[in-house]
Amino acid sequence: MITEPRGFAAAGTTAGIKPSGKPDMALxxxxxxxxxxxxxxTRNRVVAAPVKLSRSxxxxxxxxxxxxxSGNANACTGAVGEQxxxxxxxxxxxxxxxxxxxxxxxxxxxxGDQLPMDKVLAGVEKLIPALxxxxxxxxxxxxxxxxxxxxxIVCADGWSVAGMGKGVGMMAPSxxxxxxxxxxxxxxxxEMLDEALRKATATTFDCIDIDGSTSTxxxxxxxxxxxxxxSPTQAExxxxxxxxxxxxxxQMQADAEGVTxxxxxxxxxTTTDEMAHNAARTVARDNLFKCAMFGSDxxxxxxxxxxxxxxxDMDAENIAVYFNNQAVCLNxxxxxxxxxxxxxxxxxDVHIDLGTGGTGVAKVRTTDxxxxxxDFNSAYST
Amino acid sequence: MITEPRGFAAAGTTAGIKPSGKPDMALxxxxxxxxxxxxxxTRNRVVAAPVKLSRSxxxxxxxxxxxxxSGNANACTGAVGEQxxxxxxxxxxxxxxxxxxxxxxxxxxxxGDQLPMDKVLAGVEKLIPALxxxxxxxxxxxxxxxxxxxxxIVCADGWSVAGMGKGVGMMAPSxxxxxxxxxxxxxxxxEMLDEALRKATATTFDCIDIDGSTSTxxxxxxxxxxxxxxSPTQAExxxxxxxxxxxxxxQMQADAEGVTxxxxxxxxxTTTDEMAHNAARTVARDNLFKCAMFGSDxxxxxxxxxxxxxxxDMDAENIAVYFNNQAVCLNxxxxxxxxxxxxxxxxxDVHIDLGTGGTGVAKVRTTDxxxxxxDFNSAYST
Numbered sequence: 001m002i003t004e005p006r007g008f009a010a011a012g013t014t015a016g017i018k019p020s021g022k023p024d025m026a027l028x029x030x031x032x033x034x035x036x037x038x039x040x041x042t043r044n045r046v047v048a049a050p051v052k053l054s055r056s057x058x059x060x061x062x063x064x065x066x067x068x069x070s071g072n073a074n075a076c077t078g079a080v081g082e083q084x085x086x087x088x089x090x091x092x093x094x095x096x097x098x099x100x101x102x103x104x105x106x107x108x109x110x111x112g113d114q115l116p117m118d119k120v121l122a123g124v125e126k127l128i129p130a131l132x133x134x135x136x137x138x139x140x141x142x143x144x145x146x147x148x149x150x151x152x153i154v155c156a157d158g159w160s161v162a163g164m165g166k167g168v169g170m171m172a173p174s175x176x177x178x179x180x181x182x183x184x185x186x187x188x189x190x191e192m193l194d195e196a197l198r199k200a201t202a203t204t205f206d207c208i209d210i211d212g213s214t215s216t217x218x219x220x221x222x223x224x225x226x227x228x229x230x231s232p233t234q235a236e237x238x239x240x241x242x243x244x245x246x247x248x249x250x251q252m253q254a255d256a257e258g259v260t261x262x263x264x265x266x267x268x269x270t271t272t273d274e275m276a277h278n279a280a281r282t283v284a285r286d287n288l289f290k291c292a293m294f295g296s297d298x299x300x301x302x303x304x305x306x307x308x309x310x311x312x313d314m315d316a317e318n319i320a321v322y323f324n325n326q327a328v329c330l331n332x333x334x335x336x337x338x339x340x341x342x343x344x345x346x347x348x349d350v351h352i353d354l355g356t357g358g359t360g361v362a363k364v365r366t367t368d369x370x371x372x373x374x375d376f377n378s379a380y381s382t
Numbered sequence: 383m384i385t386e387p388r389g390f391a392a393a394g395t396t397a398g399i400k401p402s403g404k405p406d407m408a409l410x411x412x413x414x415x416x417x418x419x420x421x422x423x424t425r426n427r428v429v430a431a432p433v434k435l436s437r438s439x440x441x442x443x444x445x446x447x448x449x450x451x452s453g454n455a456n457a458c459t460g461a462v463g464e465q466x467x468x469x470x471x472x473x474x475x476x477x478x479x480x481x482x483x484x485x486x487x488x489x490x491x492x493x494g495d496q497l498p499m500d501k502v503l504a505g506v507e508k509l510i511p512a513l514x515x516x517x518x519x520x521x522x523x524x525x526x527x528x529x530x531x532x533x534x535i536v537c538a539d540g541w542s543v544a545g546m547g548k549g550v551g552m553m554a555p556s557x558x559x560x561x562x563x564x565x566x567x568x569x570x571x572x573e574m575l576d577e578a579l580r581k582a583t584a585t586t587f588d589c590i591d592i593d594g595s596t597s598t599x600x601x602x603x604x605x606x607x608x609x610x611x612x613s614p615t616q617a618e619x620x621x622x623x624x625x626x627x628x629x630x631x632x633q634m635q636a637d638a639e640g641v642t643x644x645x646x647x648x649x650x651x652t653t654t655d656e657m658a659h660n661a662a663r664t665v666a667r668d669n670l671f672k673c674a675m676f677g678s679d680x681x682x683x684x685x686x687x688x689x690x691x692x693x694x695d696m697d698a699e700n701i702a703v704y705f706n707n708q709a710v711c712l713n714x715x716x717x718x719x720x721x722x723x724x725x726x727x728x729x730x731d732v733h734i735d736l737g738t739g740g741t742g743v744a745k746v747r748t749t750d751x752x753x754x755x756x757d758f759n760s761a762y763s764t
Contacts, residue, residue: 045698046690046714076686078699078715111683112716216687287669287751288759295760301493304458305598308428316427317460332428333460334494369669371756377670378677378751 001151001162003135005185007031007225011130012141015123017109017116018071023141025123026068027092028181029131034226037063038193039104040201042218048075049085050105051217057089057104061190063223064102066181067092067127068142069120070166071109073177075216084115091124106219108144108166108177139164142179145376146255152247154240159186159228161240165248167215177215178205180248182241187226192234196241197222204245207277207364209284210256220245253365258373261293262347266363267312269320269353275312276362279354282310283364290369293348298341300329307352318355324348383533383544385517387567389413389607393512394523397505399491399498400453405523407505408450409474410563411513416608419445420575421486422583424600430457430493431467433599436486439471443572445605446484448563449474449509450524451502452548454491455559457598466497473506488601490526490548490559521546524561527758528637534629536622541568541610543622547630549597559597560587562630564623569608574616578623579604586627589659589746591666592638602627635747640755643675644729648745649694651702651735657694658744661736664692665746672751675730680723682711689734700737706730 003010010028017024030037039058041051057063067088074081089103107115139149146166153162167178182197201220222241232240253262265283267276283289286306292299300321308316321329324345328338332355367373385392392410399406412419421440423433439445449470456463471485489497521531528548535544549560564579583602604623614622635644647665649658665671668688674681682703690698703711706727710720714737749755 044687044690045696046686046701047698073683076683076711076714076716078713081715111687112711112720214687214691216690285667287755291756291759294756297760301458304428305426305493305596308426308598309596314427316429319428329458329494331460332458333463334458338494369756369760371753371760373669374673374676374751374753374756377673378679378753 001135001153002028002138002164002181002183003133004153004162005160005183005225007185007227008183009131010138011127011132011134012137013123013126013130016119017069024069024071025127026138026141027065027127027131028138029065030063030223030225032225034187034224035062035064036188036190036193036224037061037222038190038197039219039221040197042215044214044216046216048073048107048217049077049081050074050107051219052082053085053089054104054219057101060101062102063104064098065092065096066104066106066221067124068106068179070142070144072107072113072115073109073111073217074107074115075111077112077114080114084117087117088120088124091121095128104221106179108142108179108217111216135164142166145257148255150248150251152244154243156232156236156240159184159230159232161244163244163248165252167252177217178252180220182222182244184224185228186224186237187229187231188224188237192237193222193224195234196237199238200242200245204249208249208253209281209364209366249365253367256367258370258376259367260370261368263293263350263366263368264363265350265366267352267354268361269355269358270360271313271356271358272360273362276360279307279310279312279352280362280364283307284366287369294368294370296343298323298328298339298343300334300338303350303352304329304332312354313356313358315355320353320355322351383517383535384410384520384546384563384565385515386535386544387542387565387607389567389609390565391513392520393509393514393516394519395505395508395512398501399451406451406453407509408520408523409447409509409513410520411447412445412605412607414607416569416606417444417446418570418572418575419443419603419605420572420579421601421603422579424597426596426598428458428598430455430489430599431459431463432456432487432489433601434464435467435471436601439483439486444484445486446480447474447478448486448488448603449506450488450561452490452524452526454489454495454497455493455599456489456497457493459494459496462496466499469499470502470506473503477510486603488561490524490561490599493598517546524548527639530637532630532633534626536625538614538618538622541566541612541614543626545626545630547634549634559599560634562602564604564626566606567610568606568619569611569613570606570619574619575604575606577616578619581620582624582627586624586631590631590635591663591746591748631747635749638749640752640758641749642752643750645675645732645748645750646745647732647748649734649736650743651737651740652742653695653738653740654742655744658742661689661692661694661734662744662746665689665734666748669751676750676752678725680705680710680721680725682716682720685732685734686711686714694736695738695740697737702735702737704733
């Protein structure tokens with residue numbers, strides 16, 4: 001779908017990085033006439049080589065292409081890793097006649113191994129002549145343990161925003177990485193893209209918390225070709241970018257490794273949205289709560305104990321908890337029907353009101369902690 | 383062992399709170415001649431009724447008895463729960479001729495259910511005539527899912543410090559609770575006890591992190607009878623209290639629910655001890671790291687990615703990781719022998735140097751995240 005907005009071409013290929021022989025490289029090119037772009041990156045201080053180079057590339061608010069690979073994160077690979085990433089970017093830039101700083105790179109996969117550069121450079125050579133309306137090929141080629149590829153599109157009045165993403169499935173021997181590439185044919189400057197992207201990621205990708213781990217490679221890039229000739233307002237752009245990000249975030253939650261329950265935690269009744277977010281995330285990261293969700297157990301006691309550790313204003317004697325809209329705890333004590341709530345379905349809605357009467361509100365998407373998750377993520381990496 | 387320091391009596395009994403019919407109430411009495419005491423409690427803002435009442439009891443630095451029950455946490459039980467705790471304390475105080483505020487209470491078990499007061503009050507009536515040199519009975523009666531009872535003692539020059547503890551095994555349908563009772567026959571004021579206890583817990587119980595969850599009931603109480611007539615210095619008291627706490631903490635780590643690996647994480651090379659503690663705890667709470675430990679997988683990539691999210695000064699290009707004293711990552715890149723480290727033993731030592739040259743250091747004890755942990759903690763609570 002990322003090639004549906006006008007002015008974009010893409011391709012995916014099998015370069016041989018993955019032992020499985022599945023597609024593992026993709027290229028997305030903005031054919032213009034404009035090249036405005038924005039990006040957000042992982043908050044981890046240990047960052048992969050492609051994140052370092054992409055941060056430099058986005059500094060001027062312009063991008064013409066993004067080169068992706070899966071199967072190898074090029075993280076914790078030292079100076080050699082950075083040189084390999086530079087070489088890959090240079091190959092793309094030179095072949096397409098772009099400046100080095102107009103090309104970003106994204107990698108996902110095993111941490112700590114060097115990229116097989118012969119395969120990567122040969123992959124670039126295959127990708128460039130294959131460029132076309134191949135958004136789906138690209139979306140497939142960035143998958144790691146994702147079981148489905150993830151795409152979304154929002155069509156506005158004569159312009160559109162599309163996206164592809166991978167994650168938050170866990171990399172077998174390493175970390176989840178979330179990579180997202182968004183395209184739009186709107187004619188907007190990079191400052192507007194940046195504002196729309198930061199607003200959207202704050203309430204979508206930043207509100208997925210599967211296991212509290214943050215990848216060394218997380219990257220979300222938004223490119224605008226201007227090919228529609230339409231210039232939406234900031235509010236219009238914000239709405240469309242949010243809708244695509246929200247759709248992709250829901251797809252990631254649903255496909256998370258080992259997930260048997262999709263759990264959405266909403267917190268209200270505290271002073272600020274930030275406090276509500278902190279409280280929702282604290283519960284989303286609590287292993288005892290997550291195990292209860294796996295067991296379809298309406299365990300409001302664990303929920304209360306978890307939220308009691310949050311950095312949020314609360315009235316500890318006046319907390320309410322609702323599972324699937326049924327009150328299980330009021331005034332910080334259980335309701336008579338608390339243990340009869342049916343949580344056997346795949347979607348569980350948890351609402352926690354912290355009882356201060358404040359207007360802060362936030363929603364975090366998480367999953368259960370399942371036997372499958374542990375089994376998968378304890379597999380030996382060699 | 384808590385009755386080995388002179389001036390203490392204890393007893394344990396089966397009151398019938400636990401459906402299993404195992405011992406579930408204990409009483410520890412300080413027979414004097416002095417009654418100085420100190421205590422630390424959970425940092426959770428959702429606190430159980432016994433924590434509220436014990437906080438009031440310890441305010442004057444004096445305690446004569448602590449009444450314990452297992453099988454029911456008396457947490458999130460509202461005004462009725464507080465009245466039940468008051469009634470229990472009053473029964474102990476009245477029968478023994480103590481003031482109400484000279485008795486503390488500790489509960490551990492299921493959150494959200496009211497105590498069966500007929501059984502609890504009958505339990506108190508059985509405990510009081512049974513008081514004697516029965517420290518082990520008391521240690522057994524406070525167990526929940528602990529597989530062994532936990533005791534420790536340090537003998538100094540004519541005085542001693544002893545302790546009993548339970549935890550960090552998970553309560554089947556609810557939270558882990560850590561309860562510890564320490565006794566000493568040293569003749570020291572409550573201010574010295576408080577200082578020794580706070581120093582000791584900061585580097586022992588506060589440095590166990592099994593699953594990031596903090597109970598509503600955690601309590602550590604230290605009582606001094608003065609019966610030895612010996613008055614150690616603050617440093618001597620600190621050393622003895624630390625040694626008993628450290629011993630109990632190691633016993634708790636070893637007995638944690640679902641544990642197959644005991645993992646000790648040491649962080650160095652950052653600016654302050656507090657930063658090192660934050661970094662060690664961040665790794666200890668990372669589910670991907672913990673799954674790798676379960677799989678005996680020397681996954682330094684996950685370790686690096688986890689520590690990169692810590693709130694600690696680090697040189698992100700100069701981090702070193704050692705598993706069982708073998709370097710697996712230097713300068714933030716893997717060593718050639720990284721994947722050959724043998725982690726199949728039950729004890730895994732992880733040392734992370736954050737590379738700044740700073741002198742901050744901290745150690746956190748954790749466990750792996752095992753299939754057994756999830757299986758146990760996803761069991762339905764009803």
